[in-house]
Amino acid sequence: MTLPRAPRGRPRDSRAHQAILTAAAELVAELGYAATSIGAVAARAGVGKDTVYRRWSGKAELVYEAVFTGTEAAPVPDTGSLPGDLTALLEELVQEFSAPAAAAALPGLLADFAASPELQARIRSEFLAPAKAGLVELFERAVQRGEVDPGLPVDLVLDTLAGAIFFHVGLVGEQPSPRLATQLAALVGRGIESR
Amino acid sequence: MTLPRAPRGRPRDSRAHQAILTAAAELVAELGYAATSIGAVAARAGVGKDTVYRRWSGKAELVYEAVFTGTEAAPVPDTGSLPGDLTALLEELVQEFSAPAAAAALPGLLADFAASPELQARIRSEFLAPAKAGLVELFERAVQRGEVDPGLPVDLVLDTLAGAIFFHVGLVGEQPSPRLATQLAALVGRGIESR
Amino acid sequence: MTLPRAPRGRPRDSRAHQAILTAAAELVAELGYAATSIGAVAARAGVGKDTVYRRWSGKAELVYEAVFTGTEAAPVPDTGSLPGDLTALLEELVQEFSAPAAAAALPGLLADFAASPELQARIRSEFLAPAKAGLVELFERAVQRGEVDPGLPVDLVLDTLAGAIFFHVGLVGEQPSPRLATQLAALVGRGIESR
Amino acid sequence: MTLPRAPRGRPRDSRAHQAILTAAAELVAELGYAATSIGAVAARAGVGKDTVYRRWSGKAELVYEAVFTGTEAAPVPDTGSLPGDLTALLEELVQEFSAPAAAAALPGLLADFAASPELQARIRSEFLAPAKAGLVELFERAVQRGEVDPGLPVDLVLDTLAGAIFFHVGLVGEQPSPRLATQLAALVGRGIESR
DNA sequence: TATTAACCGAGACGGTACGTCCGGTCTTGGA
DNA sequence: TCCAAGACCGGACGTACCGTCTCGGTTAATA
Numbered sequence: 081m082t083l084p085r086a087p088r089g090r091p092r093d094s095r096a097h098q099a100i101l102t103a104a105a106e107l108v109a110e111l112g113y114a115a116t117s118i119g120a121v122a123a124r125a126g127v128g129k130d131t132v133y134r135r136w137s138g139k140a141e142l143v144y145e146a147v148f149t150g151t152e153a154a155p156v157p158d159t160g161s162l163p164g165d166l167t168a169l170l171e172e173l174v175q176e177f178s179a180p181a182a183a184a185a186l187p188g189l190l191a192d193f194a195a196s197p198e199l200q201a202r203i204r205s206e207f208l209a210p211a212k213a214g215l216v217e218l219f220e221r222a223v224q225r226g227e228v229d230p231g232l233p234v235d236l237v238l239d240t241l242a243g244a245i246f247f248h249v250g251l252v253g254e255q256p257s258p259r260l261a262t263q264l265a266a267l268v269g270r271g272i273e274s275r
Numbered sequence: 276m277t278l279p280r281a282p283r284g285r286p287r288d289s290r291a292h293q294a295i296l297t298a299a300a301e302l303v304a305e306l307g308y309a310a311t312s313i314g315a316v317a318a319r320a321g322v323g324k325d326t327v328y329r330r331w332s333g334k335a336e337l338v339y340e341a342v343f344t345g346t347e348a349a350p351v352p353d354t355g356s357l358p359g360d361l362t363a364l365l366e367e368l369v370q371e372f373s374a375p376a377a378a379a380a381l382p383g384l385l386a387d388f389a390a391s392p393e394l395q396a397r398i399r400s401e402f403l404a405p406a407k408a409g410l411v412e413l414f415e416r417a418v419q420r421g422e423v424d425p426g427l428p429v430d431l432v433l434d435t436l437a438g439a440i441f442f443h444v445g446l447v448g449e450q451p452s453p454r455l456a457t458q459l460a461a462l463v464g465r466g467i468e469s470r
Numbered sequence: 471m472t473l474p475r476a477p478r479g480r481p482r483d484s485r486a487h488q489a490i491l492t493a494a495a496e497l498v499a500e501l502g503y504a505a506t507s508i509g510a511v512a513a514r515a516g517v518g519k520d521t522v523y524r525r526w527s528g529k530a531e532l533v534y535e536a537v538f539t540g541t542e543a544a545p546v547p548d549t550g551s552l553p554g555d556l557t558a559l560l561e562e563l564v565q566e567f568s569a570p571a572a573a574a575a576l577p578g579l580l581a582d583f584a585a586s587p588e589l590q591a592r593i594r595s596e597f598l599a600p601a602k603a604g605l606v607e608l609f610e611r612a613v614q615r616g617e618v619d620p621g622l623p624v625d626l627v628l629d630t631l632a633g634a635i636f637f638h639v640g641l642v643g644e645q646p647s648p649r650l651a652t653q654l655a656a657l658v659g660r661g662i663e664s665r
Numbered sequence: 666m667t668l669p670r671a672p673r674g675r676p677r678d679s680r681a682h683q684a685i686l687t688a689a690a691e692l693v694a695e696l697g698y699a700a701t702s703i704g705a706v707a708a709r710a711g712v713g714k715d716t717v718y719r720r721w722s723g724k725a726e727l728v729y730e731a732v733f734t735g736t737e738a739a740p741v742p743d744t745g746s747l748p749g750d751l752t753a754l755l756e757e758l759v760q761e762f763s764a765p766a767a768a769a770a771l772p773g774l775l776a777d778f779a780a781s782p783e784l785q786a787r788i789r790s791e792f793l794a795p796a797k798a799g800l801v802e803l804f805e806r807a808v809q810r811g812e813v814d815p816g817l818p819v820d821l822v823l824d825t826l827a828g829a830i831f832f833h834v835g836l837v838g839e840q841p842s843p844r845l846a847t848q849l850a851a852l853v854g855r856g857i858e859s860r
Numbered sequence: 861t862a863t864t865a866a867c868c869g870a871g872a873c874g875g876t877a878c879g880t881c882c883g884g885t886c887t888t889g890g891a
Numbered sequence: 892t893c894c895a896a897g898a899c900c901g902g903a904c905g906t907a908c909c910g911t912c913t914c915g916g917t918t919a920a921t922a
Contacts, residue, residue, distance in 0.1 A: 089866025271466030674892020
């Protein structure tokens with residue numbers, strides 16, 4: 081157990097914290113991920129570079145938190161049918177991935193995460209694990225309704241959904257078609273339904 | 276018509292060209308994409324930096340050619356059935372994406388390509404367009420056999436297949452399961468077959 | 471009035487400052503001015519290149535300070551006679567110009583200074599102006615003793631003395647004859663004395 | 666003995682020779698010595714770089730010939746008196762040194778010559794030796810007229826005259842005062858006359 | 861109330877890579 | 892053998908960031 085470690089000295093300034101996140105999200109949206117530097121984020125936030133490094137280990141962690149942690153974890157959709165649930169889930173995912181800052185950050189972010197085992201583990205546990213849990217819940221209900229068979233390769237389905245959207249958003253660079261979620265839900269939904 | 280533009284002056288040395296590509300592929304496999312610098316590639320190839328910049332505009336273009344252009348364009352599979360064709364196609368794709376240098380390069384490469392409109396266009400026309408053409412051919416045969424309906428969203432299927440594999444390879448960082456191609460072919464194959 | 475401009479942030483490291491100057495002087499003496507690069511100076515000083523560029527705008531300014539600013543401004547000689555004063559002044563000047571680092575640096579330094587209006591102004595105000603002031607003082611005493619007439623072209627005399635020594639040292643490249651100062655003092659001294 | 670070595674193959678193109686010299690003089694006058702590169706000279710002359718290197722060993726030799734060899738060796742002045750001869754000689758020297766291309770080239774040229782023993786020797790033998798010969802001739806006449814004593818340190822006088830003008834032209838960067846030659850002739854003339 | 865520890869902004873630190881430029885050489889096809 | 896063109900290797904340039912460190916100064920909780 082880690083003791084709570086009663087904090088001594090001056091406590092961290094939460095306004096600085098927020099200012100850094102805001103500055104990071106803005107700069108990523110304006111300049112892109114690669115052209116966003118820690119120094120520039122600190123300068124825009126009116127903060128020293130150390131104040132950034134004291135809280136985040138690097139650009140990837142900072143931008144990840146700035147861009148993807150604002151989103152409230154939406155409840156797992158429950159529309160009563162697998163296609164409906166999938167469509168709802170994907171619409172959410174599409175929306176999250178195609179927000180300006182997110183779309184600008186995603187490819188670079190993924191590259192930095194992929195290059196570091198520690199970050200890879202973090203992304204798996206903090207981003208993919210909850211998503212997988214939601215997907216599992218959704219599938220369990222579909223199994224009970226007889227729509228899919230148990231034993232689905234959930235990881236594969238998750239990689240497929242996320243990968244499809246990422247590839248589309250990352251390599252097109254424009255707002256994704258509004259039908260993307262529907263089409264993808266249909267494609268994958270039929271791919272996994274029982275027969 | 277593009278004029279042949281009679282070449283003048285000393286022609287470019289094809290051994291230098293090849294040495295650079297080899298050095299780039301090796302360094303990416305050894306150090307990863309981010310830690311590979313143009314200067315280091317030039318040094319290992321025994322070449323001046325200018326000789327690299329004369330041929331490629333930057334790291335992304337160079338590594339892309341070094342890692343993905345060696346592969347011979349395999350013929351579109353024709354096994355007689357949609358699932359067979361898809362599986363064959365995906366096995367090829369999985370193999371190409373999970374070669375050591377390719378797996379090490381992919382995330383960073385995709386990030387750099389996504390960050391530049393010019394490179395984005397190149398990847399679309401040189402990598403995705405041929406793949407789409409192959410997929411179209413494959414689907415046309417499946418339509419004639421009655422396995423799928425005409426009017427498939429081929430782009431979406433392509434993004435789905437490539438995205439799924441990329442996401443899997445990029446975020447796991449290990450050799451992909453040998454069943455990946457089969458499972459994905461089954462998933463997507465069933466998703467698009469006519470009924 | 472220049473505001474004191476309260477310094478903020480980490481102060482500059484005076485050991486780095488000194489190490490750079492020492493390294494620059496050594497390299498100029500060893501390799502010559504042209505073969506001395508900022509990068510090599512930084513490396514020998516154990517310092518990043520930025521640390522050099524933060525203090526000096528280029529090689530000329532750095533080497534000038536490294537080679538000519540160590541010298542204490544010697545007091546204007548006062549031997550009681552014009553020939554004595556001139557000889558003493560010139561012996562000092564010869565000694566300063568023919569120190570190994572100075573002799574190696576002078577021609578290149580002069581070339582770089584001559585090529586830039588800003589540097590030209592600096593050399594005029596920081597090097598020539600004090601020398602001229604000393605010469606004026608020396609001449610004023612000689613005028614009072616009746617040795618020279620007032621209204622001497624001091625600038626011309628200064629250019630003549632410095633130019634003669636520079637030309638000799640720069641184009642011979644060896645230790646100047648010990649009689650150089652004496653001979654030159656005699657030549658110019660007689661040239662300006664009143665009759 | 667070196668044989669005349671009957672030339673074989675295509676003879677050198679003398680128009681190229683002249684075009685290179687002209688281009689070099691122009692570029693030095695326009696951009697200064699340091700900013701003039703062999704490549705740029707070749708390009709402006711419409712010539713390959715090798716054609717330059719085939720005739721000159723480097724920038725210093727080329728610019729020296731381009732800037733200082735056009736001048737016809739003026740005859741040694743013979744006005745009948747030492748002051749007159751000196752003034753005439755110096756007016757010529759001032760004019761030669763302060764021509765636009767010469768003034769722009771001199772400091773850099775001197776630096777490159779000083780940095781190389783071979784070039785130093787060339788400048789001594791090709792530039793200073795003839796000048797010294799002229800000075801000797803001039804002084805011999807003055808000795809016969811009883812104006813100066815034999816045994817003058819001719820080298821020192823030459824360094825003084827040339828150094829004074831060089832220092833003045835190089836560090837002022839403007840057209841020298843028209844009185845420069847007169848003043849300097851008076852100064853040095855009185856310095857060496859017999860009494 | 862005084863001490864102390866962690867915070868803060870600023871900016872210098874040693875390093876590394878960038879992409880450009882030039883030097884001097886070499887290699888084409890053609891004159 | 893020369894020529895124009897231009898590629899070759901090497902190396903310096905000056906800039907930008909990285910992540911760390913060092914200032915003077917601030918802000919609480921502890922003693």
